Amino acid sequence: MACAAQPRIWIAFRAKIGTDPHMIRAICILLLFQLAGESLSRGFDLFVPGPVIGLAALFIALLIFPKLAEVIRVAANGLLAHLSLLFVPAGVGVIAHLGTFGTNGIGLIVALIVSTALAILAAVLTFVLFARLMGQRHE
Amino acid sequence: MNDAVLLWSYLAQEPLLWLTTTLVAYTISDWAAGKAGRHALANPVLMAVILIALVLWVTSTPYATYFEGAQFVHFMLGPATVALALPLYDNLPKVKAALVPMIAALFAGSLTAIITALGIAKAMGITGETLMSLAPKSATAPVALGVSEAIGGQPTLTAVLVILTGISGAIIATPMLNALKITDWRARGFAVGVAAHGIGTAHAFRINSTAGAFSGIGMGLNAVLTALLAPLIARLFL
Incomplete structure (x- = not known):
C-alpha cells in the first residue's frame, strides 16, 4: 500500500483523527464492482440485480487478494453502519403510493406482517435445528 | 413576505433542500431511537419516513x-450492497461452518414467505x-x-409491499426472537435477511455484526431463490 513509506506515527495520527487514507480508492472499488455487476446483469439479461453480482464478484476478489479488505474496510463499514438511512427515500415513496392499495389495504397489510413473521420463524428454527443436528454449539 | 415566498420556491426545487431534509430527519429519528432504548417500535427508518412525509x-x-x-x-x-462482501469475507470461517443450516433455513424461509x-x-x-404483486x-x-x-403483478404495488415487509420484519424480529430465546446470532441474522431483505439486514447490523453478515447472505441468497420459486408457486394461487 502507498502508506508504507509514511512514518508510523503519522499513520497512527491519521487513524486517530479518523481519516481514511483509502477512501477514494475504496469508493472506486465498490463502484467498479457495482458497474461490473450491472453490466453483467443487463448484458446477459440476468434476473440477479447488478449490485448482488457485484457483491459476489468482490467477495471472490477478496478471497484472491486479501489485502483488498483493508483498503475498503473503513468505507464499507461506514456505509453498512448507516444502511438504514439509505432506505429512507424509498420509504417515503411508500407513503406517496399508499393509494395503490385500493380497497385491499387491510388484507395486504395482514398478509404481509403475518407472512414475514412466519418466514423469520421458519428460517430461524430450521437454522437452529440443523446447527444442532450438526453438533454445533450456540454462539 | 414576498422574498420569503421567492426563496422558498427556489429552495423547494433544489436537490440540496431535500437531501438535507432526509439526513436531518434520519439524524433526529436515530437520536430518538437511541433515547427510546432502541425499542423495536422506535425504528429509525419508519420514524424518518413519517417525519419526511409530514414535511412533504x-x-x-x-x-x-x-x-x-x-x-x-x-x-x-x-x-452498500457491494460492500456486504466485506462482512461476508470477514466471517468466512463461520459462514463455511454454517453452510448446511443456511441452505436449509433459506428454503424454509423463502417458501414460507411466498406461500403464506x-x-x-x-x-x-x-x-x-394484487395477489401476484405480493x-x-x-x-x-x-x-x-x-x-x-x-x-x-403490479411493480409499483410490489415496491410498496417490499418496503413495508422490510420495516415489519425489522420491527418484529428482535422482540419475537428474544421471546423465543434464540441466542444464535447467525440464525437470527440469516432469518431476518431472508424474510426482510436489506431493511432487515440494516437492522441486523445495528444489533450484532455477525447477525449483519449472515443477514446480508440471507438477503442475497433469497433474491436468487425467490426469482426461481415465486413464479412456480404463484401459478398454484391463480
Missing part, C-alpha cells in the same frame, strides 16, 4: 421533487394482479419488481 404534506411537495434531492442517498444502496403471503391474502379475498415481497426490491412483472 405540509409543504405540498410532490414525491418526484423530493426524490430529486433524496436520490443521492438512494443511490448509495448499490455500493399468497395463502393469507387469498383467504382475505385478494385476487389477480408473492415476491421478501426479496430485495430490484428482484421483487422483476418477478412481479413476470407473474402478472
